[in-house]
Amino acid sequence: MGIVGAAKGFWRTLRKPPATISLGVLSVGGFITGIVFWGGFNTALEVTNTEAFCISCHEMRDNVYQELQETVHWENRTGVRATCPDCHVPHEWTNKIARKMQASKEVWGAVFGTINTREKFLAKREELARHEWARLSANGSLECRNCHDYDSMDWDKMSDEAVFYMRPAAELNTGCIECHKGIAHHLPERSADSSPVVAALEGRAATSLSDGQDYFAYRPVTVFAGEDMAEPAGQLNLAARIEVLETKGDKVHFEMKAWRKDKGYGRVLYDDFGLNARVAVLEKEAAQNAELVQAGTPRNDDNTGLDWSQVTVKLWAAADGFVADDEQLWDVAAESYSSSCSSCHAQPDPDHFSTNAWPALFAGMVGFTNMDATEQELVLTYLQNHSSDNSESH
Amino acid sequence: MTDSSEGQQPASRRREWMAFLFLTLIVLPALAVAFVGGYGFVVWMSHVINGPPTAGY
Numbered sequence: 360m361g362i363v364g365a366a367k368g369f370w371r372t373l374r375k376p377p378a379t380i381s382l383g384v385l386s387v388g389g390f391i392t393g394i395v396f397w398g399g400f401n402t403a404l405e406v407t408n409t410e411a412f413c414i415s416c417h418e419m420r421d422n423v424y425q426e427l428q429e430t431v432h433w434e435n436r437t438g439v440r441a442t443c444p445d446c447h448v449p450h451e452w453t454n455k456i457a458r459k460m461q462a463s464k465e466v467w468g469a470v471f472g473t474i475n476t477r478e479k480f481l482a483k484r485e486e487l488a489r490h491e492w493a494r495l496s497a498n499g500s501l502e503c504r505n506c507h508d509y510d511s512m513d514w515d516k517m518s519d520e521a522v523f524y525m526r527p528a529a530e531l532n533t534g535c536i537e538c539h540k541g542i543a544h545h546l547p548e549r550s551a552d553s554s555p556v557v558a559a560l561e562g563r564a565a566t567s568l569s570d571g572q573d574y575f576a577y578r579p580v581t582v583f584a585g586e587d588m589a590e591p592a593g594q595l596n597l598a599a600r601i602e603v604l605e606t607k608g609d610k611v612h613f614e615m616k617a618w619r620k621d622k623g624y625g626r627v628l629y630d631d632f633g634l635n636a637r638v639a640v641l642e643k644e645a646a647q648n649a650e651l652v653q654a655g656t657p658r659n660d661d662n663t664g665l666d667w668s669q670v671t672v673k674l675w676a677a678a679d680g681f682v683a684d685d686e687q688l689w690d691v692a693a694e695s696y697s698s699s700c701s702s703c704h705a706q707p708d709p710d711h712f713s714t715n716a717w718p719a720l721f722a723g724m725v726g727f728t729n730m731d732a733t734e735q736e737l738v739l740t741y742l743q744n745h746s747s748d749n750s751e752s753h
Numbered sequence: 754m755t756d757s758s759e760g761q762q763p764a765s766r767r768r769e770w771m772a773f774l775f776l777t778l779i780v781l782p783a784l785a786v787a788f789v790g791g792y793g794f795v796v797w798m799s800h801v802i803n804g805p806p807t808a809g810y
Contacts, residue, residue: 372772379766380773392777396785453796454806460793497805 407459410442416469419443422480426544439506446502446543447491485547492536492729496702500534507535528703537702538727546729554733559691565683568603568611574681575600577688578733582674584645586610592651592674593626593641597733598688598740600638601681604673611678614671615639619646621657621666632667633660634714636743639672685744692741699728699738709745717742 377385406412414420424443427433432441449455467473474480495502509529514522524538540546560577568574580595588610595601601613617628617638626646630636645651651673657666682688700706712720721739730738743749800806 368768369772369775372768373776377769377773379762380769385773388773389777396782400786400789449806453792456789456793457796457800458793460790460797494805497807499807 404455404459407462408444408448410444413443413447418469418474418480422477423544430543432543441506441543445505449498449502450505481548488540488547492540495536496534498534499532500536503535503539531703533703540729554731556691556695556731556734556737560682560687563682563687564679565681568606568678568681570603570605572683573600573602574613574683575685575688576680577682578680579736580676580680582639582641582676584648584651584674586612586675588675588677591642592645593639595639595676595680596637596740597737598638598685598744600685601676606678609678610675611681612673612675614673616669616671618667619654619670621668625652625654625668625670628670628672629667630744631748632658632669633662634743634748635718636714636740641672645674688737689741689745692737695730695734696738696741699730700724703727709742710747710750712742712746714743714746714748717746 414424427443432446434440448458469475472479474483509525509532512525512529514526517525528538535542557578564577565574576595576597576599578597580599582592582595584590584592586607595615599615601611601615604612604614606612615628615638617630618632618634619625619628624643624646626641626643627637628639628641630638641652653671655669655671657668659666696709697706709717718739721735721742725735
C-alpha cells in the first residue's frame with residue numbers, strides 16, 4: 360500500500376462517523392490538544408523573542424551583542440534592561456508574526472553563512488542598519504516609545520543640549536531614531552570609496568576628456584606636479600572646476616583658476632574672491648612653487664582686511680575623476696540634502712544663507728545626519744555654490 | 754456477515770484512533786502553523802511593497 364492508498368484510507372475513515380471511539384473522547388481529546396497546541400505555539404513565539412535566542416547564533420553574539428554591553432541600555436542607574444526584541448520586534452501581533460516570517464531570511468543567512476565572519480558582517484552592516492532606520496522612522500520609533508515618552512520627560516532634569524533639540528522635536532512628535540542613531544550598536548563605518556554619492560556619480564563620470572573643455576571633480580582627486588605623477592602636490596575638492604590642457608593616456612594635464620588668501624603658505628585655494636568655498640588644498644612645496652602656481656595682483660577684502668590673489672594652477676591628475684557637467688553633481692547633492700536635512704525641519708533654501716555662513720551652519724547640523732565624509736563635502740559645496748552670493752535673484 | 758464484522762472490529766478501532774491522532778496531532782497543527790505563517794508572509798510582502806508600517810505616532 361503506497362502513500363496514495365494510505366491517504367485514501369485515511370480520507371475514507373474521516374468521512375464516516377466513528378464506530379468505535381465515543382463522541383465524548385473525540386471532543387475532549389480535540390479540546391485538550393487544542394489547548395496544548397496554542398500554549399506550545401505561544402511558548403515557541405516567546406522563546407524566539409528572548410535575547411538568549413537572538414544571540415544563539417554567533418553572528419549576533421560576537422558583533423552587536425558585544426557592542427550593546429557598552430551602552431546605557433545594558434546597564435543604567437534604574438536597572439531597566441532593553442533586550443534585542445524590545446527594540447527590534449514589533450509588539451503588535453500581526454507585525455510580530457510578519458517579523459517572525461521575515462526571520463526565515465535570517466535563518467537562511469545563518470545556515471549559509473551570509474555574515475559568518477566579522478568582515479562579512481561589517482560589509483553588510485550599513486544595509487542592515489538602513490532596514491532598521493527605515494522601519495523605526497516609518498513607525499515613529501514605536502519600539503523606543505514603548506519605554507520612553509516625550510510627555511513623561513522632565514525637561515528641567517535634562518542637559519541644555521538635550522532640551523534645545525528635543526523640545527521642538529517633542530512638539531513635532533519626531534521619532535527618536537532621527538537623532539539617536541547608533542544608540543545600541545556601533546554605527547556602520549563607511550570608507551570614501553563605498554560612499555553612495557560617489558557610487559551614484561561614478562556612472563556619470565566622463566569617459567574621455569577633450570582638450571580645452573571644462574570638467575568638474577566628482578570625488579576628491581589627488582593632483583601631481585609632474586607627468587610622472589610621483590610626488591602628490593595636493594588634492595582637488597569635489598566640484599573643483601578644471602580646464603583640460605592635454606590628456607596622455609589615463610592622465611590629464613589641467614589648468615585651474617582659483618583664489619587664495621595672501622597669508623601663510625597659501626595652500627588652500629578658494630572658488631572666488633572673498634568666499635570661503637574651498638576647491639583645492641595643495642602641499643606646501645607645490646603652493647610655493649611659482650612654476651605650478653602663478654599669482655595675480657593682490658586685492659583687499661574689506662570684510663576681513665585680508666589680501667586675496669587670483670591664481671592659475673597647472674597640475675596633473677588621473678583622468679577618471681571628472682564629470683562634464685556640474686549639474687550632475689548638484690542633482691545628487693540636492694537629493695541627498697533634501698533626504699538628510701528635512702527630517703526635523705523643512706530644509707532651508709540654499710540661497711537663504713551666504714557662502715561664508717553655510718560652513719558653520721552645516722557643521723552644527725551634520726552630526727544629526729548619517730552623511731559620510733564625501734557626501735558632507737558634496738552637500739556643503741552644493742549649498743555654497745547655490746548660496747545668496749551665487750543665486751541670480753540676489 | 755457478523756463473523757466478518759466482528760473480525761474487523763479491532764482493525765477499524767485501530768484505524769479510527771490512528772486517523773484521530775494523526776489529524777489532531779499532526780495535520781491540524783501543521784495547517785494552523787501554515788496559516789499563521791502564510792498570513793505573516795503576506796504581511797511581510799505587503800511591507801516590502803508598501804514600505805514598513807507607519808503605526809503608532
